[in-house]
Amino acid sequence: MIKVAVLGYGTVGSGVVEVLEKNSEALSKKALDELSVKYILDLRDFPGDPHEDKIVHDYKQIVEDEEIKIICETMGGVGAAYEFTKQALMAGKSVCTSNKELVALHGPELIALAKENKCNYLFEASVGGGIPIIRPINCALTAEKIEVIAGILNGTTNYILSKMEKEGAEFETVLKEAQELGYAERNPEADVEGHDACRKIAILSSLMLGKHVDYSKIYTEGITKITPVDFAYAKAMGMSIKLLAVSKECDDKAFAMVSPRMISAEHPLHMVNDVFNAVFVTGNMLGDSMYYGKGAGKLPTASAVVGDVVDCARHLGKTVTCIWDSEEAPLMDVADAQNKFFFRVKTGNEERVKDVFGNPEAVKLPGVEDEVAYVTGSLTEKDFAQKYEKIADICVGNRIRVGF
Amino acid sequence: MIKVAVLGYGTVGSGVVEVLEKNSEALSKKALDELSVKYILDLRDFPGDPHEDKIVHDYKQIVEDEEIKIICETMGGVGAAYEFTKQALMAGKSVCTSNKELVALHGPELIALAKENKCNYLFEASVGGGIPIIRPINCALTAEKIEVIAGILNGTTNYILSKMEKEGAEFETVLKEAQELGYAERNPEADVEGHDACRKIAILSSLMLGKHVDYSKIYTEGITKITPVDFAYAKAMGMSIKLLAVSKECDDKAFAMVSPRMISAEHPLHMVNDVFNAVFVTGNMLGDSMYYGKGAGKLPTASAVVGDVVDCARHLGKTVTCIWDSEEAPLMDVADAQNKFFFRVKTGNEERVKDVFGNPEAVKLPGVEDEVAYVTGSLTEKDFAQKYEKIADICVGNRIRVGF
Numbered sequence: 001m002i003k004v005a006v007l008g009y010g011t012v013g014s015g016v017v018e019v020l021e022k023n024s025e026a027l028s029k030k031a032l033d034e035l036s037v038k039y040i041l042d043l044r045d046f047p048g049d050p051h052e053d054k055i056v057h058d059y060k061q062i063v064e065d066e067e068i069k070i071i072c073e074t075m076g077g078v079g080a081a082y083e084f085t086k087q088a089l090m091a092g093k094s095v096c097t098s099n100k101e102l103v104a105l106h107g108p109e110l111i112a113l114a115k116e117n118k119c120n121y122l123f124e125a126s127v128g129g130g131i132p133i134i135r136p137i138n139c140a141l142t143a144e145k146i147e148v149i150a151g152i153l154n155g156t157t158n159y160i161l162s163k164m165e166k167e168g169a170e171f172e173t174v175l176k177e178a179q180e181l182g183y184a185e186r187n188p189e190a191d192v193e194g195h196d197a198c199r200k201i202a203i204l205s206s207l208m209l210g211k212h213v214d215y216s217k218i219y220t221e222g223i224t225k226i227t228p229v230d231f232a233y234a235k236a237m238g239m240s241i242k243l244l245a246v247s248k249e250c251d252d253k254a255f256a257m258v259s260p261r262m263i264s265a266e267h268p269l270h271m272v273n274d275v276f277n278a279v280f281v282t283g284n285m286l287g288d289s290m291y292y293g294k295g296a297g298k299l300p301t302a303s304a305v306v307g308d309v310v311d312c313a314r315h316l317g318k319t320v321t322c323i324w325d326s327e328e329a330p331l332m333d334v335a336d337a338q339n340k341f342f343f344r345v346k347t348g349n350e351e352r353v354k355d356v357f358g359n360p361e362a363v364k365l366p367g368v369e370d371e372v373a374y375v376t377g378s379l380t381e382k383d384f385a386q387k388y389e390k391i392a393d394i395c396v397g398n399r400i401r402v403g404f
Numbered sequence: 405m406i407k408v409a410v411l412g413y414g415t416v417g418s419g420v421v422e423v424l425e426k427n428s429e430a431l432s433k434k435a436l437d438e439l440s441v442k443y444i445l446d447l448r449d450f451p452g453d454p455h456e457d458k459i460v461h462d463y464k465q466i467v468e469d470e471e472i473k474i475i476c477e478t479m480g481g482v483g484a485a486y487e488f489t490k491q492a493l494m495a496g497k498s499v500c501t502s503n504k505e506l507v508a509l510h511g512p513e514l515i516a517l518a519k520e521n522k523c524n525y526l527f528e529a530s531v532g533g534g535i536p537i538i539r540p541i542n543c544a545l546t547a548e549k550i551e552v553i554a555g556i557l558n559g560t561t562n563y564i565l566s567k568m569e570k571e572g573a574e575f576e577t578v579l580k581e582a583q584e585l586g587y588a589e590r591n592p593e594a595d596v597e598g599h600d601a602c603r604k605i606a607i608l609s610s611l612m613l614g615k616h617v618d619y620s621k622i623y624t625e626g627i628t629k630i631t632p633v634d635f636a637y638a639k640a641m642g643m644s645i646k647l648l649a650v651s652k653e654c655d656d657k658a659f660a661m662v663s664p665r666m667i668s669a670e671h672p673l674h675m676v677n678d679v680f681n682a683v684f685v686t687g688n689m690l691g692d693s694m695y696y697g698k699g700a701g702k703l704p705t706a707s708a709v710v711g712d713v714v715d716c717a718r719h720l721g722k723t724v725t726c727i728w729d730s731e732e733a734p735l736m737d738v739a740d741a742q743n744k745f746f747f748r749v750k751t752g753n754e755e756r757v758k759d760v761f762g763n764p765e766a767v768k769l770p771g772v773e774d775e776v777a778y779v780t781g782s783l784t785e786k787d788f789a790q791k792y793e794k795i796a797d798i799c800v801g802n803r804i805r806v807g808f
Contacts, residue, residue, distance in 0.1 A: 023548070030546045139715065143708070268696055285423050285703040285706065286703070289695075290694075291695060293692060293693030299690070299691075302689065304690075307544050323434060
């Protein structure tokens with residue numbers, strides 16, 4: 001029997017205990033041994049909880065217990081979680097985590113520490129919730145040189161955008177509804193400003209390159225400026241608007257960006273709606289592939305953590321290969337990134353737009369007389385910004401990138 | 405350096421050599437050692453081929469060479485391929501294969517043989533070409549009890565159906581075009597009658613259940629009877645028609661079936677067009693997930709084989725867990741399977757249809773006066789067949805299952 005400890009009895013932590021119990025029979029088969037929760041670390045007591053007897057408040061009890069082989073870190077944050085993870089790995093105990101912030105910040109250090117101590121630091125749940133994406137990249141797409149990763153990595157923003165699209169509603173209205181339904185936090189900044197997606201694309205980019213991508217250097221733009229009018233134009237062009245985290249390898253540099261993008265109906269990411277997430281991966285041999293599923297939620301996330309537990313159980317005393325060096329990956333200057341752009345101007349300025357942008361494709365909305373939209377060809381961010389500045393006085397609303 | 409042999413220098417075999425060469429630098433990193441092709445087994449000579457010097461005609465030379473640790477079986481068939489695979493595994497050499505027929509037929513025996521000899525028999529390329537699906541099921545979705553697998557597993561039929569849908573063309577016309585383009589074989593039976601998809605769903609079902617599903621017992625129906633009129637009705641209902649291989653676990657029995665099905669536009673499988681494949685998986689914790697990519701083709705398939713080679717290299721002397729016992733999984737009697745059915749009858753028979761089917765949903769095509777279509781509620785196959793027989797004299801065309 002393999003004894004497991006769970007750090008943090010919140011949503012994901014209690015989900016982990018639930019998955020381990022509900023699927024215990026199948027898990028024993030797959031892990032080649034029985035898995036059993038011995039401790040649950042939490043500051044709180046849980047009187048009446050069926051697992052009340054497993055609650056402990058002192059981490060020492062867990063990390064010093066020889067019997068504990070695997071620890072699920074589902075407490076979040078980068079303070080205690082970081083310390084506890086280091087102590088566990090140094091004690092030769094494998095750690096499975098859903099903590100994207102910690103992975104994005106200290107991934108390579110903790111992976112190296114696991115290797116030194118012949119155990120594992122696994123983090124399938126840190127990106128895309130229940131969607132297997134870390135393991136496919138690390139263990140399945142190993143024959144590929146991955147060229148592009150583009151992900152819908154945040155369920156809250158995808159829910160909001162899907163709803164805005166379907167109902168023609170304003171961002172603020174839908175956000176409020178999402179908050180009431182519990183799909184968005186009371187302080188929604190981490191989601192709607194793209195910070196959550198940024199951590200996740202930093203992790204995926206690091207795995208793509210085998211080097212560390214610093215998330216604080218990734219250009220990140222949220223969805224707060226998107227309006228129903230933008231969706232009307234997108235629809236007229238057979239497109240939708242998604243918050244996309246995009247990463248590409250360009251001449252040994254990484255390009256990474258989080259921003260809303262218009263996506264054509266022919267693209268597989270187009271149909272990813274509501275709280276679903278998806279990661280689109282292009283490899284140099286395989287071509288395009290996509291991984292789709294629930295990106296968040298108690299049980300999907302817990303399922304990914306427990307999948308990691310099974311992998312740790314199968315590899316006790318051995319480290320699963322994960323190539324993510326601490327060496328920092330050089331990031332391409334965002335100013336040099338090539339994109340197509342959608343923007344709107346007041347009618348009657350066709351000549352000025354042509355003077356500045358050459359001959360961008362014009363898009364008109366039926367019944368809308370006072371403005372016209374354009375889609376540029378591929379331009380560098382810098383080039384576009386300079387041109388856009390020149391017509392700032394006639395622009396309406398926000399510019400949005402098109403495709404990737 | 406790890407020496408590799410390739411059996412069969414055809415499309416996939418030459419792709420394997422190409423992938424190993426083109427991505428050799430990245431592969432060395434990921435496999436933790438250099439990978440190098442020492443032999444290519446083929447009956448033919450390849451004068452002038454850059455790998456001419458590696459061609460051998462006698463398998464003995466490979467299987468008796470201590471240096472060879474990994475063998476890629478890309479020759480196909482179940483005769484020599486079976487013998488060679490057994491000999492390799494008995495010699496402690498891992499085998500990576502794209503041979504779905506051999507895997508479906510002898511999977512459990514070869515997996516057990518690999519385990520006995522501390523090596524691996526891996527077959528990611530046997531289902532879904534380059535789409536990682538075997539490894540996600542075996543190594544990532546391990547915390548799940550998988551409840552449903554539904555796959556578009558054959559690129560040829562999906563190409564034909566997509567084209568029929570887009571162009572309103574007849575099956576025979578599109579098949580001929582596909583043959584001219586090389587997307588369909590001159591003898592297309594294995595594809596268009598569903599046999600290829602049947603082998604693949606047998607493999608996936610076996611992994612879902614951990615027991616052997618005999619493909620010869622899976623009810624299989626091809627796409628030859630699908631007509632442009634069926635697509636017109638599907639479109640009118642917001643649906644498409646796909647050849648789906650479906651497998652479900654029902655009370656410890658497996659239900660498996662290959663047949664055309666109408667799929668609603670809201671379902672993620674709906675957007676899987678042309679030569680793309682996808683596998684939709686529902687787990688009891690994760691809910692719905694989907695894996696999408698190129699299901700065939702030289703380089704995608706070769707990429708999957710080489711991904712397996714990397715896994716073998718990482719696990720020399722150790723067997724990767726794969727639960728697929730030789731015990732046969734009991735299959736549910738198809739007669740008891742529940743499905744919804746679409747069928748068409750000559751107009752003027754509404755009362756007879758009502759008498760037999762209760763009140764099925766009627767669908768009319770604008771401009772079509774001489775027939776009307778119906779969609780039933782959920783019925784057993786047996787029940788439907790009996791009822792359908794009663795109105796055989798007024799039926800037009802083919803019945804098609806709806807959803808899954």
